[in-house]
Amino acid sequence: xxxxxxxxxxxxxxxxxxxxxxxxxxxxxxxxxxxxxxxxxxxxxxxxxxxxxxxxxxxxxxxxxxxxxxxxxxxxxxxxxxxxxxxxxxxxxxxxxxxxxxxxxxxxxxxxxxxxxxxxxxxxxxxxxxxxxxxxxxxxxxxxxxxxxxxxxxxxxxxxxxxxxxxxxxxxxxxxxxxxxxxxxxxxxxxxxxxxxxxxxxxxxxxxxxxxxxxxxxxxxxxxxxxxxxxxxxxxxxxxxxxxxxxxxxxxxxxxxx
Numbered sequence: 001x002x003x004x005x006x007x008x009x010x011x012x013x014x015x016x017x018x019x020x021x022x023x024x025x026x027x028x029x030x031x032x033x034x035x036x037x038x039x040x041x042x043x044x045x046x047x048x049x050x051x052x053x054x055x056x057x058x059x060x061x062x063x064x065x066x067x068x069x070x071x072x073x074x075x076x077x078x079x080x081x082x083x084x085x086x087x088x089x090x091x092x093x094x095x096x097x098x099x100x101x102x103x104x105x106x107x108x109x110x111x112x113x114x115x116x117x118x119x120x121x122x123x124x125x126x127x128x129x130x131x132x133x134x135x136x137x138x139x140x141x142x143x144x145x146x147x148x149x150x151x152x153x154x155x156x157x158x159x160x161x162x163x164x165x166x167x168x169x170x171x172x173x174x175x176x177x178x179x180x181x182x183x184x185x186x187x188x189x190x191x192x193x194x195x196x197x198x199x200x201x202x203x204x205x206x207x208x209x210x211x212x213x214x215x216x217x218x219x220x221x222x223x224x225x226x227x228x229x230x231x232x233x234x235x236x237x238x239x240x241x242x243x244x245x246x247x248x249x250x251x252x253x254x255x256x257x258x
Contacts, residue, residue: 001026002249003055003064005082006038006045010098011070016041017242018068022255026062028055031159049078055085064089065253068245069235070096074203076231083235092252095235096245100204101211107218108225110204117201117226118143124224125149126198129191131214132228133203134162140201141169153177153195183210188217201226 001024006012012027015038019025026044029035038045046058059067067086071078079095086093103110111117114136121128122143130140134156144152154171156162158178166176177191188210192200200218204227205211211227218225239245 001063002066002068002253003028003059003062004068005071005078006034007071007075007078008098011096012037012041014068014070014096014242014245015043018246018249019043021246021249023249023253026058026064028058050081052081052084052088055081056088059085059089059091064091066092066094066249068094068096068249070245073097073205073230074228076233079233079235083233092248093236094245094248094252095238096242097235097238097240098205099240100230103204103211103215103227105215105219105225107223108215108227110227110229112229114139114228115143117228120226121199121201122147122150124199127151127153127196128199128201129153129155129195129197131155131200131202133157134159134165137165138169141171145170151175153197155179155191181210183213185213185217188214189220192217192221192223197221197223199224199226201228203228204230 002018004015004025004027006015006027006029015025015027027038028046028050030049032047035045035047067082069079069082083093111120118140128144128150130152137154144150153175154166155177158180200214200223202211202214215225239248
């Protein structure tokens with residue numbers, strides 16, 4: 001059995017591919033929506049944020065032979081927990097991560113943290129659209145909300161807990177955009193125009209995270225973009241293609257002949 005941390009849409013595709021290759025797969029996800037998609041494909045799925053001990057216990061209970069970490073590129077704690085659980089259980093650890101996007105634009109400034117992004121956005125001022133999700137929203141709220149030269153627009157997934165968090169942090173209804181992707185360049189451009197955006201804050205989430213579209217739309221409108229670099233962890237070997245993950249699995253857990 002393969003225990004897989006499925007933190008993104010492409011990770012869920014990977015889980016289905018591994019299953020179709022002939023392996024039993026158990027997945028962990030954070031949201032009920034992600035769980036529904038995997039369960040519809042016949043994959044046993046657990047919902048919730050698991051620490052290293054809980055992951056190790058789950059691996060033991062499920063009889064896992066390998067841990068595949070396909071969590072989001074910015075889910076640093078999830079990856080650390082997966083690596084620790086694999087080490088404690090003496091299981092192979094395989095990391096899948098979507099490729100980084102090659103970004104070359106005069107409108108883009110790279111930073112290394114959410115705090116640095118928030119401070120730079122405050123310095124630039126104007127209408128700042130956050131496309132960084134809800135997990136770190138408090139960092140931006142603390143540094144941006146209430147500044148006389150800044151208006152913040154937060155775009156995120158349409159979930160009740162996200163809305164509750166926005167309200168708790170002081171975002172008004174006019175500052176909240178809740179949408180489910182995929183997002184095209186045309187849609188991004190329309191949103192920027194509608195809100196009069198002057199600065200976009202995003203993460204280097206890769207092509208599947210629609211970073212290219214956000215930047216292309218911003219370039220056309222002369223909008224500055226602040227891009228948060230991915231955290232750098234010592235994963236060991238990282239696979240950027242599904243085929244590489246499957247080959248690594250077959251080396252460690254050969255499928256029965258025939």
